[in-house]
Amino acid sequence: MQHHHSSGVILLSIVLMNALVVSTQGQLPHRIIDPHWYPGTATWYGNPEGDGSSGGACGYGSLVDVKPLKARVGAVGPVLFMKGEGCGACYKVKCLDNTICSKRAVTVIITDECPGCPSDRTHFDLSGAAFGRMAHNGQNSQLRDRGQLPIIYRRTKCKYPGKNIAFHVNEGSTPFWLSLLVEYEDGDGDIASMHIQEAGSSEWLEMNHLWGANWNIIGGPLRGPFSVKLSTSTGKTLSARDVIPSKWSPKATYTSRLNFFH
Incomplete structure (x- = not known):
């Protein structure tokens, strides 16, 4: 899927700086908790209202089936998975299609790898529940019918209230x-x-x-x-x-x- 980035000639230096940040984000996306949003794509897998993976490539096993991970699991391609070093990181993902998507972002936890995902861009393969949660109220299944979506994402802090390591x-x-x-x-x-x-x-x-x-x-x-x-x-x-x-x-x-x- 092609991504189009708007820019103005008078803001060329700022655009070039942002392009550099995005390119380094692709190389070292988890080294800082970055407040900026970056472009990507997203699909979903598993049952339509399900939790996504059963276990997953990070090794969390049955934890993905229960709260606080339940329905918030996400698989990512090699850009963010990084051979397992990206496991456990949390991201906010927001759909860009305003005709069917709400403005709210969904928070997902990296618990799985998407081996068939593209290696030249950032891609999320979300649980059906997490993917549908980005839709306007009542349009969850219609959003899942869209298949692949353009999204923006950013790293966010993981929060497990009441839990210790x-x-x-x-x-x-x-x-x-x-x-x-x-x-x-x-x-x-x-x-x-x-x-x-x-x-x-x-x-x-x-x-x-x-x-x-x-x-x-x-x-x-x-x-x-x-x-x-x-x-x-x-x-x-x-x-x-x-x-x-x-x-x-x-x-x-x-x-x-x-x-x-x-």
């Missing part, structure tokens, strides 16, 4: 191979780096990005309780002390007493 120990984890998934991260929502600290140690061991929103470390035997330190794409850092107990279990989730302020 939790760490899910992935299935297959052992004292020699430990894999974690981070849940309900306020603010930036994404993870740029992750470290773990063993019981009785002052050293922070760097974890590796495994896939989606999953991180792991190989060593051992690793001794709990474990402290976990997160850094987001904008450089915010949080350390949860002894959040994973010494007698941890695979497939268990351990909730911290902390979250990023927003």
